[in-house]
Amino acid sequence: MVYRTSSVPQLNSGDSSGSSYKGSSGGGSSGGMTGRGRASNIKTRRNNGKSITSTQRQLLPRSRSLTNGMQRISSQKSTANTSSSRNTPVFLRSRENEIGSADTLEIVASKSPGSESSTPDDNIQVVVRVRPLNAKEKRNKNASILQFPGNGQIIIDGRHMVQQQSNNNRDSVKVFTYNVVFEPGATQDDILDYSGIKRIIEMAIEGFSCTAFCYGQTGSGKTHTLTGPPELFFGKPNLNDHRHGLIFRSFVYLFRLIKNRKDFHFILKASFLEIYNERVIDLLNPGSARKPLAVRWSKKSGSFFVENLFNVDCEELDDLLAVLEEGMRNRAVGSHAMNDHSSRSHTILTVHIVSEQQTDGGVFLSKHGKINFVDLAGSELTKKTMSAGKTLEEANNINKSLMVLGKLTLKEMEKQKVQTIAITCLLGYCIASLSDNKKRFGHIPYRDSQLTKLLADSLAGNGVTLMIACVSPARYNFAETLNTLRYASRAKRIRTKPVIMMDPREALILSLKRDIKSLEMENEHLKAVLHLHHQLNSERKDENEDINLQIGDGTNLPKIHIERLPELDSSELAELVKLYMQENEALRQENNHLFTVRETILRDQEIVCRENERLLKKLEDVNKVCVRSPVIPARPVLSSASGSEIWTNPQDMEESEDLGRPASLIQHPKDDDNDNGIARNILQMENNINNSGIHK
Numbered sequence: 001m002v003y004r005t006s007s008v009p010q011l012n013s014g015d016s017s018g019s020s021y022k023g024s025s026g027g028g029s030s031g032g033m034t035g036r037g038r039a040s041n042i043k044t045r046r047n048n049g050k051s052i053t054s055t056q057r058q059l060l061p062r063s064r065s066l067t068n069g070m071q072r073i074s075s076q077k078s079t080a081n082t083s084s085s086r087n088t089p090v091f092l093r094s095r096e097n098e099i100g101s102a103d104t105l106e107i108v109a110s111k112s113p114g115s116e117s118s119t120p121d122d123n124i125q126v127v128v129r130v131r132p133l134n135a136k137e138k139r140n141k142n143a144s145i146l147q148f149p150g151n152g153q154i155i156i157d158g159r160h161m162v163q164q165q166s167n168n169n170r171d172s173v174k175v176f177t178y179n180v181v182f183e184p185g186a187t188q189d190d191i192l193d194y195s196g197i198k199r200i201i202e203m204a205i206e207g208f209s210c211t212a213f214c215y216g217q218t219g220s221g222k223t224h225t226l227t228g229p230p231e232l233f234f235g236k237p238n239l240n241d242h243r244h245g246l247i248f249r250s251f252v253y254l255f256r257l258i259k260n261r262k263d264f265h266f267i268l269k270a271s272f273l274e275i276y277n278e279r280v281i282d283l284l285n286p287g288s289a290r291k292p293l294a295v296r297w298s299k300k301s302g303s304f305f306v307e308n309l310f311n312v313d314c315e316e317l318d319d320l321l322a323v324l325e326e327g328m329r330n331r332a333v334g335s336h337a338m339n340d341h342s343s344r345s346h347t348i349l350t351v352h353i354v355s356e357q358q359t360d361g362g363v364f365l366s367k368h369g370k371i372n373f374v375d376l377a378g379s380e381l382t383k384k385t386m387s388a389g390k391t392l393e394e395a396n397n398i399n400k401s402l403m404v405l406g407k408l409t410l411k412e413m414e415k416q417k418v419q420t421i422a423i424t425c426l427l428g429y430c431i432a433s434l435s436d437n438k439k440r441f442g443h444i445p446y447r448d449s450q451l452t453k454l455l456a457d458s459l460a461g462n463g464v465t466l467m468i469a470c471v472s473p474a475r476y477n478f479a480e481t482l483n484t485l486r487y488a489s490r491a492k493r494i495r496t497k498p499v500i501m502m503d504p505r506e507a508l509i510l511s512l513k514r515d516i517k518s519l520e521m522e523n524e525h526l527k528a529v530l531h532l533h534h535q536l537n538s539e540r541k542d543e544n545e546d547i548n549l550q551i552g553d554g555t556n557l558p559k560i561h562i563e564r565l566p567e568l569d570s571s572e573l574a575e576l577v578k579l580y581m582q583e584n585e586a587l588r589q590e591n592n593h594l595f596t597v598r599e600t601i602l603r604d605q606e607i608v609c610r611e612n613e614r615l616l617k618k619l620e621d622v623n624k625v626c627v628r629s630p631v632i633p634a635r636p637v638l639s640s641a642s643g644s645e646i647w648t649n650p651q652d653m654e655e656s657e658d659l660g661r662p663a664s665l666i667q668h669p670k671d672d673d674n675d676n677g678i679a680r681n682i683l684q685m686e687n688n689i690n691n692s693g694i695h696k
């Protein structure tokens with residue numbers, strides 16, 4: 001059933017923007033379950049909590065958004081805004097006059113009027129769930145005082161109260177804004193899908209410390225939201241019951257995620273405790289005497305832990321469900337005028353998630369995430385609940401722990417004329433201090449109650465927190481509902497710094513690996529620079545080697561690589577320069593000598609050429625003489641050396657060929673003087689050459 005308001009007065013709005021989920025109908029369970037073990041099969045193991053608490057926190061960028069669950073919806077269903085980033089809140093509204101089930105959700109990318117731009121990622125996620133009017137309230141015609149204008153807003157109308165007290169009804173209608181508002185028709189499935197719990201589970205797997213709270217007045221639906229009605233856990237469990245709460249559905253979702261992460265090895269352990277009359281009881285091992293466990297401070301982890309609390313290994317989903325069943329059966333439940341199954345204690349169910357992953361270098365790194373599901377005992381006006389005897393004692397203790405959180409003094413209690421004050425909002429003083437920038441670094445009285453000790457880390461520390469404020473819409477609960485809404489609104493201002501929890505040794509390994517990575521990169525960079533340098537040097541070296549080839553022959557100069565020059569000291573350099581100057585001088589002298597020799601050779605060549613011409617001319621003359629002689633006919637013979645015709649006496653040739661002829665028939669050159677002159681010239685040329693040193 002959708003509660004729709006026709007007109008919304010523009011009054012004081014809440015402190016930040018958010019999303020409003022208009023109620024839905026229809027049921028459905030998470031499904032996906034095939035079987036389970038019995039609670040009696042719980043495998044328990046003693047753990048003093050040290051293995052979980054001895055972790056080092058490492059700061060991570062604050063980049064997580066709890067609204068991712070909604071972003072996932074937007075990608076599936078939205079046509080209006082599929083590009084929602086974590087800084088762009090997505091608002092969910094049901095369609096006008098339609099039942100607001102998930103199927104009919106419409107994504108509207110808009111902001112609520114008068115709201116802030118967006119909720120920072122590391123703020124506590126606060127959602128409000130309004131339960132339906134119960135049969136008694138309907139019978140008594142106890143009308144709803146809540147309206148749901150959308151965009152994460154909720155209006156509380158207190159005009160009926162004001163009319164009783166004064167005429168001024170202007171301030172009696174208040175508007176608050178949250179991340180999500182679940183109207184009375186919202187199903188258990190809707191809480192899983194839209195509260196942000198899915199993102200919280202994902203972060204727990206990543207190694208963050210996460211907490212989901214339910215708080216509000218007694219009978220407002222805290223237990224219903226977290227676990228569903230208690231009768232679900234008695235008798236034969238029906239896994240498909242649509243009333244199963246957030247814890248059951250979260251377990252199913254957690255195991256589905258784990259199954260898909262093949263690259264990790266997961267170790268899951270679970271514990272379940274209750275704080276009853278300020279005593280911590282192990283719900284998985286309460287014992288007949290229900291002996292309380294001690295809450296101690298761990299210096300190492302900087303947080304409180306419960307000594308000797310059972311931590312149960314949970315390899316399968318069934319094991320986790322068995323833990324839930326066992327704890328639910330053992331928790332303290334009582335009945336009073338406002339709730340037949342009222343939780344008389346605060347309960348904390350914790351799932352520790354250790355994820356191990358093998359890195360590239362073969363090293364195993366593990367992260368220690370956890371998720372706490374906290375069901376708080378409802379604050380109550382004992383006047384209303386008509387508590388007495390044991391129930392009254394319980395109420396006093398419940399209220400004491402809540403009072404610490406709510407900072408309501410005894411004086412104020414007396415002022416309100418109630419026997420035991422009921423504080424409708426759990427987080428009270430701590431929230432007020434933590435949300436106040438001036439006070440948040442001051443003293444927060446966590447130590448004043450067991451509850452605040454165990455939740456300190458989730459509230460102000462390095463965890464990720466989801467608060468589900470449960471309220472009643474009935475008129476007669478106006479004061480409690482207003483208180484819850486006020487504190488929920490304050491809680492939204494609390495900022496946390498989520499960190500991943502790791503073993504110190506492993507954190508060190510991880511940081512060293514990061515260092516190695518950056519050094520490797522630096523190394524690569526240097527290598528690239530050096531390679532360039534080397535290339536330049538080798539080019540220079542080639543040039544130098546060319547020079548060395550020319551000047552190095554026959555020299556005794558030391559061979560020094562150009563790269564080594566900067567390493568030489570001044571005396572070595574001076575010596576080197578001296579050697580090179582001497583070498584230079586020797587080379588210059590040699591050059592001059594070569595130049596002189598060349599000049600001489602050229603001159604001799606000229607002489608030889610002239611002599612040659614003279615000889616040729618002489619030879620021609622001789623031949624002419626021979627031709628004119630009738631006895632010795634001249635005939636030309638080609639000289640291979642000069643290419644000119646040289647005339648020889650055929651008679652000489654015939655003589656040599658025919659040795660039997662008379663010597664008189666053999667013609668010899670007649671000019672003996674000429675022959676001797678040529679021979680003399682040739683000898684002289686040889687001498688010249690020898691003298692000028694051309695042989696060199």
Ligand SMILES: Nc1ncnc2c1ncn2[C@@H]1O[C@H](COP(=O)(O)OP(=O)(O)OP(=O)(O)O)[C@@H](O)[C@H]1O
Binds near residue numbers: 222342
């Ligand atoms: N959203 C809801 N839809 C239907 N029934 C609801 C819803 N919320 C609460 N109820 C019913 O209202 C009654 C009281 O709810 P519940 O026990 O969860 O309140 P509570 O806040 O846990 O109270 P207490 O602090 O006393 O334990 C139960 O019968 C429960 O089934």
